[in-house]
Amino acid sequence: MKNLHGMSKRNGGALYLLLRLFTEVRPGEVVTAFLLGLNIFLLLTAYYIIKPVREGLILGGVGAEGKSYLSAVIAVLLVFVVKAFSSIASRVSRQKLISRVTVFFISNLVIFYFLSLSSISQKMLGLIFFVWMGIFNVMVVAQFWGFANDLYSEEEGKRLFPLVAVGATCGAFVGSQIARWLVGPIGLYEMMLVSAGLLLICTGLTLVIHKRETRCPGRELKSMQKEPDEAEKPLVRGGGFQLLFKRKYLIFLAFFVLLLNFVNTNGEFFLGNVVTERAMEAVDTGMAGGLTVDEFIARFWAGFYRYSNLLALLIQLFIVSRIFKWIGVRTSIFILPVIALGGYSFIAAGASLMLIHWVKVAENGTDYSLMNTTRHALFLVTSREEKYKAKAAIDTFFHRAGDVFSAVLVLLGTAVFSFRTESFAVVNVCLVLIWIVVAVLLFREHKRLTPDT
Numbered sequence: 001m002k003n004l005h006g007m008s009k010r011n012g013g014a015l016y017l018l019l020r021l022f023t024e025v026r027p028g029e030v031v032t033a034f035l036l037g038l039n040i041f042l043l044l045t046a047y048y049i050i051k052p053v054r055e056g057l058i059l060g061g062v063g064a065e066g067k068s069y070l071s072a073v074i075a076v077l078l079v080f081v082v083k084a085f086s087s088i089a090s091r092v093s094r095q096k097l098i099s100r101v102t103v104f105f106i107s108n109l110v111i112f113y114f115l116s117l118s119s120i121s122q123k124m125l126g127l128i129f130f131v132w133m134g135i136f137n138v139m140v141v142a143q144f145w146g147f148a149n150d151l152y153s154e155e156e157g158k159r160l161f162p163l164v165a166v167g168a169t170c171g172a173f174v175g176s177q178i179a180r181w182l183v184g185p186i187g188l189y190e191m192m193l194v195s196a197g198l199l200l201i202c203t204g205l206t207l208v209i210h211k212r213e214t215r216c217p218g219r220e221l222k223s224m225q226k227e228p229d230e231a232e233k234p235l236v237r238g239g240g241f242q243l244l245f246k247r248k249y250l251i252f253l254a255f256f257v258l259l260l261n262f263v264n265t266n267g268e269f270f271l272g273n274v275v276t277e278r279a280m281e282a283v284d285t286g287m288a289g290g291l292t293v294d295e296f297i298a299r300f301w302a303g304f305y306r307y308s309n310l311l312a313l314l315i316q317l318f319i320v321s322r323i324f325k326w327i328g329v330r331t332s333i334f335i336l337p338v339i340a341l342g343g344y345s346f347i348a349a350g351a352s353l354m355l356i357h358w359v360k361v362a363e364n365g366t367d368y369s370l371m372n373t374t375r376h377a378l379f380l381v382t383s384r385e386e387k388y389k390a391k392a393a394i395d396t397f398f399h400r401a402g403d404v405f406s407a408v409l410v411l412l413g414t415a416v417f418s419f420r421t422e423s424f425a426v427v428n429v430c431l432v433l434i435w436i437v438v439a440v441l442l443f444r445e446h447k448r449l450t451p452d453t
Helices: 002-010 013-019 027-061 063-089 094-116 122-151 154-186 190-215 228-232 240-244 248-284 293-318 320-327 335-349 353-381 384-416 421-449
Strands: none
Touching (some): 027 122, 027 190, 027 293, 063 094, 063 240, 063 384, 094 122, 094 190, 154 190, 154 320, 154 353, 240 248, 240 384, 248 293, 248 335, 320 353, 335 421, 353 384, 353 421
8 A cells, every 4th residue: 555655645646637628636645546536436326326215216206295205214313413423523533433324324225125025115215215214314424424524625625626516516416327227227226235235345445545544654644634543533422503602604614505405496396296196107107218217317317317417527527626726615505595586486487397397407417526525615614523523413414494484385375275397496496595595604704714715
């Protein structure tokens, strides 16, 4: 490993020349950045293989409205999950923390597979799996980016996060394509085992990166200005929510994430509702090609994620690093709200499946690439405890709180006010305007923390 580090530092090789096409990377940074990118690539591939499984099981079971209401259950459970995560982080090293959490989720996937072979009803299993996925996807991604924030200083992170995030967008695209291929040949539940195998590889990669960064001569944890053996120590005691509410910056960031997901989830409801109706029509009229309603929905969402992730990949590869260089991280937070404002304004003027589909592709593509990288880069100015614990609280509870507010909106809109899709879009336009106000507050606080950046 030492020789590999030294070789990459001297000349970088072909990998160094390749990575330089996408961002400013220095020879000594190549191997770690590549391994981090590979890790998040496999992580997102595993997630997107089973994401259409989740959509097929839940929409085919309880529909788009039921899916929205379950988000409240997920948000409540995440309060306890964040507390447990913070407690474990105060007792074990970062590598053990990440490994144990990942292995726990791997074991869950295996359990779900065997439950599918039992007498449990598919509807009940779909409900449990949907709630589990709501916790799994935010926890594993949050802890990965907490780990990446722990490795890099603010200057390094702004240069290298766009590169690492290429792995995420590639993984999302590849995972959604693999899911589309596998839905028919192997079935929904067998896809869970494929994801479990990929997550096991991720656990090994985390160990390799951890050892490399703590054992290479002269390597420091620049983000903290501490010696490498600090990485072997547990974090200082204290809960994620407690850390969060001590700083205005983190509060603004939490509500920025909440509004982001509130708006996005509302759009997912528009699309999910229309797709479910079309799936039932196709099956009833014999136009579904022999697929069940669940499989028809799963295939549609796999295709939707493919387009969204292809756009995200192109943005991540060729645009994100240049935006960071030209306008900086904090100014980048305004780009997605502006896109959402325009898209939902069009839907409010007259909704159609094609319009909703492509507005959501544009929104999700930008969210999965530029906004995703920006959100994680905003934590570069925080303390080590905040990178893991407060970040976990924001990326899990506040993220899912957006789902809860969306569920309330769906309930009121459908049961009380009889909203049409255009009415929901008008609400989203109003929410985006509030989101932009919060972005302004976040921008000012970030500028105060990094005045000379």
